[in-house]
Amino acid sequence: MKTFKYIILSLFCCATGLASPAQALFPDSVVYQRIEQLAKETERRYAPDKRTAIFELHVADSNARLFRIVTTEPKAGEYFNQLLAGSTISSTNVTINLLPDSSIGGNIAGIVNLSVANLRVEPSNQAELASQALLGTQVDLLQEQNGYYRIRTPEGYISWVSTSSVTPKSTPELIQWREAKKVIFIADFGHAYTMPDEQSLRVSDLVMGNILLAGQQANGFVQVRYPDGRDAYIKQDLIRPFDEWLGTVNPTAEAVLKTAKTMMGVPYLWGGTSVKGVDCSGFTKTAYYMNGIVIPRDASQQVLAGQFVDILSADTLDTQKALQNLQPADLLFFASGKNRDPNARVTHVALYLGNGEFIHSAGTVRINSMLRDAPNYEDFETRTLVAARRYIRQSDPALQPVAQHPAYTLPTEKLHE
Template structure:
């Protein structure tokens, strides 16, 4: 995402506070718990988008507190802290009991929209494509809290996900799959072009293959719906995966297929992309899972020197040191605060040009005499990273991810 406004929600705190009914000691206990949680976050969950430590319930009058977390090591840390302080706290490990034994989900829609809170009106955080596995951590009303293959945690309507237990998922996972390789399309109720649509489809959607039917293939959705897709629009997933060749040329070719797509906050599909969703999708099309947001992507890969001694963009250094498919990072607050937060990312094309999602997916130049020079982006550039060949574990091969393969 371009701005790190996306702070994963703290589940509603049930604070029944009557100032005439609790003592200073009770209030002090609450403050100690909050302070301990903040200390634990700094150590075990510094990025709320991927790891959670939350105060779920606080009843100061009844002296009942509960903390939920995805990190068992944080539970151990806090238990020791509270034992020393004589404070009793209940700990809830995510996934929790609200999901039972269905702790795995597979996306049911062409594109599932994940949000920062369990509400249709909440800010969109990211998207996940049909057929992708997610971890189900929690259920609240009509929403699941899930973790995506890149580790991102957010909320999604239960209707977007097929929940499965381990046995059900293993059966699904063993089935032969196909991946949709056109930009846009649809699945049909019959093997005929004029039959009713089952769902829309986008590049990267994955379905189970039932059988071939002439010019069509019959497929199954994770929730067992059946549909037909023109055979020319899909490829066996294993063949697609083995054919990925993540060279700079291929990554940039994939990026250019998204030229003109609209900017969509939280978007990671050909329906619309934000800046980091665009770079993420460009690498996904070539067999890699990379961190979700720009402020996370800048922490991966090999650092490339493109700044002068004052921290300003140096075009001569950039032209010399950058290679195609490197990532360029920008910060809107550069020059106004120390250590400005990364808010934008682009892919370097070569010869001073870069491609990025800003309004639409477009190409600009960092060279002042170029017709497509972007002065604002050049003034706010703060870093560059090289992913190809870096060996960074944050850059995962799809072929080695249990979210996509057996």
């Protein structure tokens, strides 16, 4: 499973530009300690999961002892101001920067323009890979800093991406993108070419799930346009009209598992969500997305969605109960380590195939069994199965059909409002 390693308090020393602990800047500051306390209280209430909501305390000026709150949650800012007003601290000591902010220049959305864009936990090429987003995906732009955008993905994941990976769109440009005919790449891998000829120069690689603007057909190719304006040609049999795909995609167990099996052997990649490499939850996310459902990003989030499936007795896996209650395409959730407490934190997820077998990304995408006498049982004994959830035919705000998701199909008239 993929998890974020966030810095809760980003503190910068104005004199050197280097990060420095708050205690070093304000070793005896009652003001700082009180502001930090109020910030933590607000964060616990309005931004408990930093993957989907931001509430950060920064030092704006260490000499003047001025502070800045950065948040995505308007109610959090209001609540913090109420707490501040009830304290002895002057409100002039703290400013609140609500995201999206002015650094994005009024372009509150952007479209990913690489086959696979890497999203990171901090605005740095050296930072940990948090997740990925595919070509043609619309993301919310929240902030720009050091050549990176802080963005929010369709599943609500907040992270940083290089500005070269995303094309910002004004409202008119976003309307034009929304209304234009598009295609979705349905093959595992492929390429786009400068001419309708596989011997011509390549424009880029492509992976399953990429979305581009559609143009004219020519000699078995379709002319396409990237979000950043590049033109190219793709073989017609590797794509489908996006609207047609939306109208026919059917998230059945059979369809989800069929997609999952096409990824057999794909290498494990921490933060990966494409056929170039997937982590465990990126694998389940991709299998469901290609069948028309946007699901939460991480295993610890996925375990909170869908319908509970009973597989335990006395907090321990009951194999007989599991075989009876589980259905294909149910999600299985694990904690690391043999004989771990079943209430331990979820660290891994798999898709149930049936007959005790499951498919998951562990080293590579592969199939294992929970049955002790099965030849592919060996990986199972290194983990503790702690929960199962059913997504198929479930109504849950966390499980969003692509056809109804605002990042893909929001009526353009709403953009005029």
